[in-house]
Amino acid sequence: MRKKEDCLFLRDYKWEYPEIEYGKGVYLYDTEGREYIDACAGAAAANLGHGSGEIAQVMAEQAKRVAFTHLSRFVTRPAYELAEKVAEMTPADLNYVYFVSGGSEATETAIKLCRQYFLERDGVTSKYKIISRWRSYHGNTIGSLSLSGKPDLRKKYGPLLLDFPHITPAYCYRCEYGLTCDKCGSRCAWDLEKAILREGPENVAGFIAEPITGSAAPGAYPVKDYYKIVREICDKYDILFISDEVMNGFGRTGTNFGIDNFDVIPDIMCIAKGISSGYSPLGGAVVSEKIISVFRKGSGSFTHGHTYGGNPLSCAVGSVVLDIIKRDGIVENSKRMGELLKAKLQNEIGSHAIVGDIRGMGLQLGVEFVKDKNTKEPFEKSVNLKSKLTKRGLENGIVLYPGGGSADTVRGDHILLTPPLNISEAHVDEIVVKLKKTIEDVSRNIFD
Ligand SMILES: Cc1ncc(COP(=O)(O)O)c(C=O)c1O
Known part of the structure; x- marks a missing residue:
């Protein structure tokens, strides 16, 4: 008998995929009952959040x-x-x-x-x-x-x-x-x-x-x-x-x-x-x-x-x-919440040793990570920082959108923050808290 995972051609056989059961607003829920705040709207797509009865x-x-x-x-x-x-x-x-x-x-x-x-x-x-x-x-x-x-x-x-x-x-x-x-x-x-x-x-x-x-x-x-x-x-x-x-x-x-x-x-x-x-x-x-x-x-x-x-x-x-x-004034909300999120990120994680740059407009924000803040030297590719952040993020209940190659096309880790555009101030706070914890957890592991 086939197992349920036999026939789906996965995008990456080295990644462990949680199975999502349903979504509601800014949150996704997996089959184990875990809740994730979707800080990237999937891939900057689910701009009005999940599970809208109206749509x-x-x-x-x-x-x-x-x-x-x-x-x-x-x-x-x-x-x-x-x-x-x-x-x-x-x-x-x-x-x-x-x-x-x-x-x-x-x-x-x-x-x-x-x-x-x-x-x-x-x-x-x-x-x-x-x-x-x-x-x-x-x-x-x-x-x-x-x-x-x-x-x-x-x-x-x-x-x-x-x-x-x-x-x-x-x-x-x-x-x-x-x-x-x-x-x-x-x-x-x-x-x-x-x-x-x-x-x-x-x-x-x-x-x-x-x-x-x-x-x-x-x-x-x-x-x-x-x-x-x-x-x-x-x-x-x-x-x-x-x-x-x-x-x-x-x-x-x-x-x-x-x-x-x-x-x-x-x-x-x-x-x-x-x-x-x-x-x-x-x-x-x-x-x-x-x-x-x-x-x-x-x-x-x-x-x-x-x-x-x-x-x-x-x-x-x-x-x-x-x-x-x-x-619902979604464009205006994106501007307001984007400014708030950027300011809070700068306050809460801006001075962290591995945070090189925080940038963007509205709710399209990016955080770039570096090994050395002064020289902007990136981490080696072998550190695989972006995957570590994504994985730890999921364990901490936050979905992040990772990327690499920003420094010299090979090295350079970053994340894209593009939450649904209808988020509230409470969601902004939750994203900042969970992201901060994720960065601290991962950097502790790398430097220890
Ligand atoms: C700027 C931009 N152009 C094109 C694409 C491709 O879109 P799709 O993945 O829907 O084919 C993307 C997807 O992320 C994008 O961000």
């Missing part, structure tokens, strides 16, 4: 009415309604939403949109390269991984990846030019121009960036004029600017979208995660008038699509999620 009811009603239709032949009211609600939140004339099922599909869609835009607009066949940055994450499919600037994820699949260029990240804690924020002149933004000239502007179709970095260097963000410079460079060389809002979007950084913090308008926005708060797979690419008009006037057809893109069930979920975000 479940809408799902059930839509599933009974019609769960699936295909975008190639039909449209549905949930898709129309959701697109309109997204357009109400996005800046300027980014009003046209192409639905897919998640973040990697959204960035893949953006790659193809850029390519087809130039083909449609003036028949240009040479423009196809998308420039991205090192220490970035844009997804795990072959196209989106070609954008992602995470050497540890790319290494095994190197021969399969596209030859997309990567530039220096905006990562002030470890500025590659050794500059300080107040006097840097956004030097890393000008790297974009150098890369465009190196590749030839006639070959470059787009530039993609996460306004506030997610899992690759959690919470890192550039100086204020960085994206204004990016916008100018893109306009100068006729290149589309894609804002990857998969994690930042829908209130995560204390504004509707990450790019709103910089008062810049992109050409394309990639969305996912928070749009459905994890209740159903959903994503999209939002484009501006400039792009949609070229498609409308040109062939009229975007040669792209996936089976589940724009399915009515996911769109109905997205629609109620955006209603709740508006009704």
Whole structure:
């Protein structure tokens, strides 16, 4: 007889997985009855927390009415309604939403949109390269991984990846030019121009960036004029600017979208995660008038699509999620609770020997760990600090999102703190207490 664990292809056979029975609000509960505060909303997805009866009811009603239709032949009211609600939140004339099922599909869609835009607009066949940055994450499919600037994820699949260029990240804690924020002149933004000239502007179709970095260097963000410079460079060389809002979007950084913090308008926005708060797979690419008009006037057809893109069930979920975000002042709460959480982290763990940096906006915060605070020397990879923190965190009842490679692509441990956006002050306190205990437990073990 098969055991229950025989058939599931696990992501990591060296990890011991607790089995989750159910979730309620900010908490998850496993089959042993243990409670965990979800300090990362799974993967910055469950932005309204777990077990919402309100969302479940809408799902059930839509599933009974019609769960699936295909975008190639039909449209549905949930898709129309959701697109309109997204357009109400996005800046300027980014009003046209192409639905897919998640973040990697959204960035893949953006790659193809850029390519087809130039083909449609003036028949240009040479423009196809998308420039991205090192220490970035844009997804795990072959196209989106070609954008992602995470050497540890790319290494095994190197021969399969596209030859997309990567530039220096905006990562002030470890500025590659050794500059300080107040006097840097956004030097890393000008790297974009150098890369465009190196590749030839006639070959470059787009530039993609996460306004506030997610899992690759959690919470890192550039100086204020960085994206204004990016916008100018893109306009100068006729290149589309894609804002990857998969994690930042829908209130995560204390504004509707990450790019709103910089008062810049992109050409394309990639969305996912928070749009459905994890209740159903959903994503999209939002484009501006400039792009949609070229498609409308040109062939009229975007040669792209996936089976589940724009399915009515996911769109109905997205629609109620955006209603709740508006009704409950979720974006404002993210800003307030984010400021509180950051301040408390700085007070409670900021001076700890292994805490190098605490950064981020809204409820997208990152903590980077170091062996030596003064030199910023990271721990050796063999210490496996990030896994130790995650494991000890679970034992202490807190779910953390670990990551590595932030220092020199191999070394450098960090955690991403992205709790549900509807948390209260009491939850903020609980996260800080449990994280502090976890850091103390782990560092005691390492140095003893
Ligand atoms: C900024 C960003 N882009 C793209 C993705 C890929 O999204 P998905 O995991 O839904 O494919 C992620 C996922 O974490 C992300 O954070």
